[in-house]
Amino acid sequence: MACIDPSGTLTITAKFLLKSLAEQPLSPEDIAARLGEPLFRVRGNLRELSGADYIEEDGGLYRLTEKGRKEV
Amino acid sequence: MQSSTDAVPLAPRSLPRIGDPAPPFTANTTFGTLKLEDFKGSWLILFSHPADFTPVCTTEFIGFAEIQPQLRELNCELMGLSIDSVYSHIAWVRNIKEKMGVDINFPVIADLDKEVATLYGMINPGESKTETSRAVFVIDDKQVVRGIIYYPLTTGRNMQEILRLVKALQTSDAHGVATPANWEPGRQVIMPPPKTAEDAAARVASPGVECKDWYFCKKDL
Numbered sequence: 001m002a003c004i005d006p007s008g009t010l011t012i013t014a015k016f017l018l019k020s021l022a023e024q025p026l027s028p029e030d031i032a033a034r035l036g037e038p039l040f041r042v043r044g045n046l047r048e049l050s051g052a053d054y055i056e057e058d059g060g061l062y063r064l065t066e067k068g069r070k071e072v
Numbered sequence: 073m074q075s076s077t078d079a080v081p082l083a084p085r086s087l088p089r090i091g092d093p094a095p096p097f098t099a100n101t102t103f104g105t106l107k108l109e110d111f112k113g114s115w116l117i118l119f120s121h122p123a124d125f126t127p128v129c130t131t132e133f134i135g136f137a138e139i140q141p142q143l144r145e146l147n148c149e150l151m152g153l154s155i156d157s158v159y160s161h162i163a164w165v166r167n168i169k170e171k172m173g174v175d176i177n178f179p180v181i182a183d184l185d186k187e188v189a190t191l192y193g194m195i196n197p198g199e200s201k202t203e204t205s206r207a208v209f210v211i212d213d214k215q216v217v218r219g220i221i222y223y224p225l226t227t228g229r230n231m232q233e234i235l236r237l238v239k240a241l242q243t244s245d246a247h248g249v250a251t252p253a254n255w256e257p258g259r260q261v262i263m264p265p266p267k268t269a270e271d272a273a274a275r276v277a278s279p280g281v282e283c284k285d286w287y288f289c290k291k292d293l
Contacts, residue, residue, distance in 0.1 A: 044107070
């Protein structure tokens with residue numbers, strides 16, 4: 001997986017993405033612009049982090065969960 | 073022996089054609105799990121190559137990497153595919169960096185179960201049952217197949233033609249025109265032929281339009 005390595009540790013990519021959500025919920029497009037990453041890559045990462053309960057989606061915006069906030 | 077009442081008719085497999093929605097998929101790639109829908113809003117060149125660690129494919133990967141910046145300027149992403157493991161892809165991409173000095177910054181699908189290759193008709197059994205041919209699918213930002221190119225195992229693709237195809241399609245979309253043979257940006261485009269006698273008369277009288285005949289008119293953009 002791109003965001004969580006086989007040992008269950010968040011990758012650098014994942015940490016940067018989570019940090020980008022520290023202040024406010026963002027759309028995938030906003031996250032891609034902030035990180036300078038292609039949108040497709042951000043979408044894939046968001047799906048993975050959402051599946052692992054680090055973030056949650058509401059109305060097209062992503063925000064940190066409690067689990068995600070602990071990593072920031 | 074099965075009776076005709078037991079037989080389940082196989083649904084005919086229809087390969088994606090120009091104008092069809094690009095078949096959705098979820099794939100294991102060198103960038104993690106990606107879905108076709110992740111590329112919505114961007115154009116995508118989905119291409120297959122026969123095998124990692126082979127010479128013609130290596131030249132093609134280098135070629136795709138070289139045109140990637142220009143594709144990005146056209147809001148177009150790249151994604152490769154072969155029937156190899158993700159470990160083979162990772163090793164090969166690292167080898168290209170080490171031996172050729174080229175970074176491969178696009179995802180490559182590890183299609184070991186041939187699911188995406190089969191969905192897109194990338195395997196030509198007369199050539200090889202275990203490797204994909206050199207297929208290129210140009211998929212637009214609404215995830216519709218807009219162009220298809222097939223090359224044989226022996227012949228590397230022309231990157232400039234792939235780039236030209238994307239530019240031509242986007243020009244057609246933006247301006248409602250067609251592009252003639254060997255078109256390059258900056259050259260005249262073709263106006264769609266009129267569909268009524270009245271429009272045909274108006275067309276040949278239009279300023280700024282060069283017509284050989286009512287159905288054959290070009291103009292500058």
